[in-house]
Amino acid sequence: xxxxxxxxxxxxxxxxxxxxxxxxxxxxxxxxxxxxxxxxxxxxxxxxxxxxxxxxxxxxxxxxxxxxxxxxxxxxxxxxxxxxxxxxxxxxxxxxxxxxxxxxxxxxxxxxxxxxxxxxxxxxxxxxxxxxxxxxxxxxxxxxxxxxxxxxxxxxxxxxxxxxxxxxxxxxxxxxxxxxxxxxxxxxxxxxxxxxxxxxxxxxxxxxxxxxxxxxxxxxxxxxxxxxxxxxxxxxxxxxxxxxxxxxxxxxxxxxxxxxxxxxxxxxxxxxxxxxxxxxxxxxxxxxxxxxxxxxxxxxxxxxxxxxxxxxxxxxxxxxxxxxxxxxxxxxxxxxxxxxxxxxxxxxxxxxxxxxxxxxx
Numbered sequence: 001x002x003x004x005x006x007x008x009x010x011x012x013x014x015x016x017x018x019x020x021x022x023x024x025x026x027x028x029x030x031x032x033x034x035x036x037x038x039x040x041x042x043x044x045x046x047x048x049x050x051x052x053x054x055x056x057x058x059x060x061x062x063x064x065x066x067x068x069x070x071x072x073x074x075x076x077x078x079x080x081x082x083x084x085x086x087x088x089x090x091x092x093x094x095x096x097x098x099x100x101x102x103x104x105x106x107x108x109x110x111x112x113x114x115x116x117x118x119x120x121x122x123x124x125x126x127x128x129x130x131x132x133x134x135x136x137x138x139x140x141x142x143x144x145x146x147x148x149x150x151x152x153x154x155x156x157x158x159x160x161x162x163x164x165x166x167x168x169x170x171x172x173x174x175x176x177x178x179x180x181x182x183x184x185x186x187x188x189x190x191x192x193x194x195x196x197x198x199x200x201x202x203x204x205x206x207x208x209x210x211x212x213x214x215x216x217x218x219x220x221x222x223x224x225x226x227x228x229x230x231x232x233x234x235x236x237x238x239x240x241x242x243x244x245x246x247x248x249x250x251x252x253x254x255x256x257x258x259x260x261x262x263x264x265x266x267x268x269x270x271x272x273x274x275x276x277x278x279x280x281x282x283x284x285x286x287x288x289x290x291x292x293x294x295x296x297x298x299x300x301x302x303x304x305x306x307x308x309x310x311x312x313x314x315x316x317x318x319x320x321x322x323x324x325x326x327x328x329x330x331x332x333x334x335x336x337x338x339x340x341x342x343x344x345x346x347x348x349x350x351x352x353x354x355x356x357x358x359x360x361x
Contacts, residue, residue: 001064003028003195004049004163009058010219011044018044020219021058026163026195031186033198033206036216036242042199045216046165049197050083051076062162082156082164086171088148090140096151097136100126103159126154129188145173146181153185157192164189164196170205182208203243215239231292232354240290240356245319247330248288250360259357261289262324263296263304263348268355290356293319296332302347306330308340322348 004026011019019041026032034042047053048068049060059069062081067074090099101123127133130150140148149169156164169185170178186209189196198209206213207227214221215230215238223235234240251259256271272287298320306322309329313336320332320340332348340346 002026003030003063004197005059005061006045006049007059007061009045009048009055009060011041011048011053011055018219019048019055022219022221023058024214024221024224026197029190029193029195031189031196031198031209031211033200033210033213034216034221035200035203035206035213037201040216041219042216043167046167046197046199049163050081050165051079080159080162082159082161084149084152084156084164084166084169086168088140088152088172090148090151090155092140094139095136096132096138096140096143097123097127099140099151100136100154100158103155122158126158129157129192130154131184146177146184149173149181150184150188153188157188157194162195164194166196166198168200169198170200170202178202179204179208185209215242232356234290234356237288237358237361240358244292245331246290246292247328248358249291249328249330251287251289251357253285253287259287259289259355261291261350262326262328263330263350266350266352266355268357272355272357273359286360287357288360290358291330291350291352293331293333295350295352296322296330297349297351298332298334298338299347299349302349304348305345306332306348308342308344308346311340311342320346322346 002025006022006024009019009022022045034045036042044053048055051068051074054073055068055070057070059066061067062079066072067079101119104119104122123136127136130153132147132150170181173181182205200206210227212224213227213230214224217238223230223239230239230243234243240246249261251261253259253272257268259266259268259272266289306324308320309323310321312319316336318334318336320334321329322332323329
């Protein structure tokens with residue numbers, strides 16, 4: 001049984017449709033991400049699940065109970081859904097322990113010894129979970145940005161919600177801390193057995209945290225899949241463009257599962273679809289073939305040469321922009337001990353595990 005079921009949900013602000021006929025399921029303990037550019041509807045979808053907005057169509061069910069539809073709306077405070085915001089929203093005048101325990105006031109009111117002890121025990125569990133044991137008496141200003149974000153996470157987890165929502169929680173952090181904290185947050189959520197939905201426009205965050213990612217565009221999900229499949233098996237041209245880096249190379253179909261591009265022939269695992277009226281792709285049909293930087297291998301022994309027109313140093317690797325004989329440019333990731341000059345010609349070959357093609361536009 002799914003923990004969360006979003007069934008054909010739509011929402012509009014006035015006449016402006018923001019979410020359109022959107023559906024997905026989330027399993028218990030699963031971490032999902034809604035990923036897309038600004039204005040695609042991902043934050044609105046989060047607000048619909050949280051109860052801050054009401055859908056104009058469709059329904060949302062949590063543990064089999066309808067919490068939102070066009071006819072009924074369960075109050076946000078009754079849904080047992082936790083929320084972590086961009087700005088942490090910690091109370092500066094409260095200690096870390098009191099911040100974490102803030103949402104436990106109704107469950108464990110002060111003044112009753114047994115309940116007070118239970119409350120303190122729960123706070124200590126959360127401090128241990130986020131790696132801040134023994135620091136409960138400190139105040140938010142005494143912690144780093146990453147520690148404050150972990151406290152905000154612990155406060156949301158403390159009341160034991162059914163589901164946790166994270167609205168771009170790393171956007172205020174520098175790049176290095178963001179990458180490290182995203183991995184820490186995933187570990188914390190997995191240790192807690194908590195199902196969660198992250199909203200972000202940063203694919204590195206999405207891939208680091210989520211088990212499954214939904215690529216959103218214009219209020220719809222174009223592909224709901226694992227990070228691996230989104231990168232290697234994008235379902236649409238938009239997903240292929242949005243995820244990772246790559247270029248499209250024109251190719252000629254030689255048979256229903258073989259296509260030839262300027263750099264050589266490629267064998268596809270599945271029959272290709274050129275989008276034409278023919279029953280299946282056949283010789284002389286043309287397709288666009290997606291090439292990722294890791295598909296183009298630097299090989300000094302190769303007879304195929306390409307000119308270096310740009311290079312970006314990434315520590316262990318260079319990202320080279322290479323111009324082929326036709327003038328078309330491709331990208332290639334090359335170990336950084338291969339330091340070639342702009343204008344130099346280098347040998348390259350293809351090593352493509354997943355042939356991804358789209359009809360030409």
